[in-house]
Amino acid sequence: MFKRGVLFVLLLLVNLSLMAQQIITGVVRDSGGQPMSGVTVLVQGTTVGALTGIDGKYSLQLPAGATTLRFSFIGYTEQQVAIEGRSVINVNLAEEVTGLDEVVVVGYGTQKKKLVTGSTVQVKGADIQKLSTVFPMTALQGQTPGLSIIKNTGQPGDGFKVNIRGMGTIGNSQPLYVIDGVPGGNIDNMSPADIESIDVLKDAASSAIYGSRGANGVILVTTKRGTRSTGGVKANISYDGSIGWQNLYKKLPLMNAMEYANIVDEARINSGQPRLDFASLVPDWDRISSGAWEGTDWLDALSNKNAPVINNALNITGGSEAGTYSLGLSHSLQEGIFGNPVESKYERYSFRLNSDFILLRDKTDSWTILKAGETLRYVNSNNHGVGTSNQYWNDVFSTIIASPFMPLMATDETDKAYPYHYAIPWNPQASNPIAQRVYSRGQNEGKNHNLNGSVFLEVQPIRNLIFRSSFGYGMSAGSYRQYVPLFDLSATSFNTTDDVSHSLSAGFQWSWENTLNYNFNLGGDHAFNALIGTSTEKWGLGESINGNNSNSLFGDFQHAYIDNTPVIDVNLTGVGSSPWGEGGILSYFGRLGYTYKDKYMITGILRVDGSSNFAKGKRWGYFPSVSAGWVVSEENFFQNAKNTINFLKLRASWGQNGNQAISPFQYLATISFANVNYFFGPDKAVVSTGGYPDVLPNPDVTWETSEQINVGFDARFLRNSLSVEFDIYSRTTFDWLIRPSMLASYGIGAPYVNGGDVSNKGIELALNYNGGKREFRYSVGFNIAYNKNEVKRIANNEGIFHG
Numbered sequence: 001m002f003k004r005g006v007l008f009v010l011l012l013l014v015n016l017s018l019m020a021q022q023i024i025t026g027v028v029r030d031s032g033g034q035p036m037s038g039v040t041v042l043v044q045g046t047t048v049g050a051l052t053g054i055d056g057k058y059s060l061q062l063p064a065g066a067t068t069l070r071f072s073f074i075g076y077t078e079q080q081v082a083i084e085g086r087s088v089i090n091v092n093l094a095e096e097v098t099g100l101d102e103v104v105v106v107g108y109g110t111q112k113k114k115l116v117t118g119s120t121v122q123v124k125g126a127d128i129q130k131l132s133t134v135f136p137m138t139a140l141q142g143q144t145p146g147l148s149i150i151k152n153t154g155q156p157g158d159g160f161k162v163n164i165r166g167m168g169t170i171g172n173s174q175p176l177y178v179i180d181g182v183p184g185g186n187i188d189n190m191s192p193a194d195i196e197s198i199d200v201l202k203d204a205a206s207s208a209i210y211g212s213r214g215a216n217g218v219i220l221v222t223t224k225r226g227t228r229s230t231g232g233v234k235a236n237i238s239y240d241g242s243i244g245w246q247n248l249y250k251k252l253p254l255m256n257a258m259e260y261a262n263i264v265d266e267a268r269i270n271s272g273q274p275r276l277d278f279a280s281l282v283p284d285w286d287r288i289s290s291g292a293w294e295g296t297d298w299l300d301a302l303s304n305k306n307a308p309v310i311n312n313a314l315n316i317t318g319g320s321e322a323g324t325y326s327l328g329l330s331h332s333l334q335e336g337i338f339g340n341p342v343e344s345k346y347e348r349y350s351f352r353l354n355s356d357f358i359l360l361r362d363k364t365d366s367w368t369i370l371k372a373g374e375t376l377r378y379v380n381s382n383n384h385g386v387g388t389s390n391q392y393w394n395d396v397f398s399t400i401i402a403s404p405f406m407p408l409m410a411t412d413e414t415d416k417a418y419p420y421h422y423a424i425p426w427n428p429q430a431s432n433p434i435a436q437r438v439y440s441r442g443q444n445e446g447k448n449h450n451l452n453g454s455v456f457l458e459v460q461p462i463r464n465l466i467f468r469s470s471f472g473y474g475m476s477a478g479s480y481r482q483y484v485p486l487f488d489l490s491a492t493s494f495n496t497t498d499d500v501s502h503s504l505s506a507g508f509q510w511s512w513e514n515t516l517n518y519n520f521n522l523g524g525d526h527a528f529n530a531l532i533g534t535s536t537e538k539w540g541l542g543e544s545i546n547g548n549n550s551n552s553l554f555g556d557f558q559h560a561y562i563d564n565t566p567v568i569d570v571n572l573t574g575v576g577s578s579p580w581g582e583g584g585i586l587s588y589f590g591r592l593g594y595t596y597k598d599k600y601m602i603t604g605i606l607r608v609d610g611s612s613n614f615a616k617g618k619r620w621g622y623f624p625s626v627s628a629g630w631v632v633s634e635e636n637f638f639q640n641a642k643n644t645i646n647f648l649k650l651r652a653s654w655g656q657n658g659n660q661a662i663s664p665f666q667y668l669a670t671i672s673f674a675n676v677n678y679f680f681g682p683d684k685a686v687v688s689t690g691g692y693p694d695v696l697p698n699p700d701v702t703w704e705t706s707e708q709i710n711v712g713f714d715a716r717f718l719r720n721s722l723s724v725e726f727d728i729y730s731r732t733t734f735d736w737l738i739r740p741s742m743l744a745s746y747g748i749g750a751p752y753v754n755g756g757d758v759s760n761k762g763i764e765l766a767l768n769y770n771g772g773k774r775e776f777r778y779s780v781g782f783n784i785a786y787n788k789n790e791v792k793r794i795a796n797n798e799g800i801f802h803g
Contacts, residue, residue: 204655257295507542625655
């Protein structure tokens with residue numbers, strides 16, 4: 001009886017086990033119905049899974065409690081399917097958005113990446129923020145082919161020299177920055193945490209909508225915005241913080257004191273001179289000759305070891321059915337790797353607020369009739385710097401050439417330079433470079449305030465016809481303050497008065513843009529986009545003031561203000577002020593785009609700019625462009641190859657841009673009053689101020705025009721995991737704006753002239769691979785660019801401009 005009971009229980013357990021381990025099968029296909037092999041089929045919440053075979057089929061034994069299957073494959077959108085007691089589950093996986101259907105920012109609008117006919121590159125803000133840099137341009141280095149980014153100096157807080165596809169002009173060759181639709185912004189003071197995306201417009205067809213401002217390319221920056229929610233007001237709060245340390249990667253191998261002495265002796269012997277008596281010229285020579293002291297390593301003394309880099313960012317985004325908002329607060333701190341003991345430093349605080357609100361919807365609640373919004377950014381930055389100018393004002397250069405014989409610090413309190421060491425007999429004129437740095441350039445501070453904002457109103461009286469009016473405003477204010485104390489470091493390096501200098505500047509610019517955009521379809525296959533607009537800009541509306549004096553009441557940097565130097569001395573006191581250089585531009589533009597079945601695309605653009613920098617009759621420039629694209633992979637004859645080449649688009653463009661970035665009023669003989677004082681008669685006590693024409697007028701100076709041809713293709717391979725973008729271009733700048741030299745005996749300065757032609761030709765290739773399994777994802781990028789720059793013509797008989 002007992003054996004029968006045990007057998008019954010065992011049979012029951014086996015039956016329950018078999019019931020728990022249900023077999024489930026199915027087929028996985030793509031959106032076109034083709035079987036997919038290698039798809040991962042995983043039971044949600046477990047490690048139980050299987051791979052589909054070459055026929056797309058899978059078979060899986062379900063564990064007890066299984067409720068959901070997860071289907072995933074690189075390049076396709078993951079699906080989670082409830083089992084619900086089924087034994088057969090068939091799935092069709094759709095290709096995920098891989099950049100082709102993503103929306104990218106173009107001039108005055110957005111467009112699907114697959115339909116873009118110009119040469120553009122987009123970098124996501126999330127990819128920029130991951131690199132934990134203080135400046136966005138640092139994160140962009142190496143990510144975009146054809147984009148050259150070089151920091152002006154290695155000092156924290158300094159800007160960048162940016163060129164797109166080479167230099168086309170001698171003057172301002174920087175690209176145009178458009179931040180949240182407002183042209184003329186400064187990306188250098190932005191926090192990477194505030195950026196949603198950066199789009200680089202490289203060819204003339206892409207940047208022609210910006211006319212004269214886009215001759216050197218355009219960089220569009222979009223800051224983060226909120227998302228609408230149907231369940232009431234919701235907020236997403238995120239914090240991102242990082243801390244790192246910097247050190248000199250490779251130090252210049254400087255000679256120690258004994259090596260330096262040997263080189264000096266060798267040079268003297270080779271020139272027939274006797275050896276030097278170093279013991280009479282160099283302090284502590286006995287310690288140097290015995291090897292007890294190797295001398296001063298000035299570069300090492302200047303280095304700031306483990307210089308910190310700190311970033312903190314808080315973002316709050318959200319919205320409701322009626323509107324969205326995005327709030328950002330960030331702080332960044334970076335110390336320089338040089339400058340010790342008063343190292344260079346840059347610190348920035350930023351605040352950002354973006355919002356938009358739906359004010360009116362149509363009766364059917366299917367589209368927005370009236371919408372308004374704003375963007376607002378405030379940045380406060382402080383910086384302390386080192387000398388980075390020429391050989392006479394460069395702290396790194398000074399330490400490299402300094403003799404290792406001189407000690408850094410003095411041990412004798414009677415030393416003239418105490419606590420630093422005074423110049424030694426070896427070279428009485430050579431000062432202690434660290435002391436020189438501390439006294440001459442170590443006590444300074446720059447403060448900057450930047451406020452940028454815009455407001456916009458959108459009216460959509462009928463579906464897809466949108467009128468948008470936006471007003472942008474940018475204000476900047478800055479100050480620089482420096483204190484130089486009394487010091488005596490050598491026979492030629494001393495300061496007999498303590499000096500205070502202070503400068504202030506403030507100004508603003510504004511822009512007003514109005515556009516009318518209409519998207520419509522004819523017959524379902526023919527899609528049109530039409531845009532017309534006008535833009536008005538004014539900049540340089542500001543002024544600067546500066547002053548310097550000596551003999552401070554307090555003798556320290558904290559109180560280094562002009563008010564604390566009350567004694568006026570004609571030889572020591574100086575003041576000055578000046579306005580900023582004003583400029584303005586008025587523009588009209590239009591764009592017409594046509595797409596047939598998302599297969600054939602063509603776009604035409606015309607922009608007309610009027611600039612105050614040129615004389616009447618020369619002020620208006622006309623800048624057209626045309627571009628076309630063909631998505632070959634959408635053709636019927638290409639379908640058999642689509643499993644290998646998932647996407648292929650050919651594109652070509654031609655366009656013109658202009659440049660008017662020169663000093664204003666070159667068509668007039670402007671008058672200068674600088675350094676032209678004189679006396680009437682024998683009385684030399686009364687000084688009269690004179691004036692003279694300082695520029696030879698050139699009424700014929702006009703627009704510099706840049707013409708560019710671009711041919712390229714975009715392709716996707718390996719189920720859209722591998723993207724390839726290739727471009728070949730030729731850009732020629734005609735009527736190159738340049739200011740030639742002129743003999744001083746002429747008594748007048750040369751004006752800007754249209755002086756020749758410059759050519760830039762090159763190729764660009766970018767490869768990107770996105771892969772991974774399940775929660776682990778990775779991406780690998782490679783890009784290369786080649787550019788050849790050549791001056792093709794100089795517009796004078798000699799064929800050369802003398803500098």
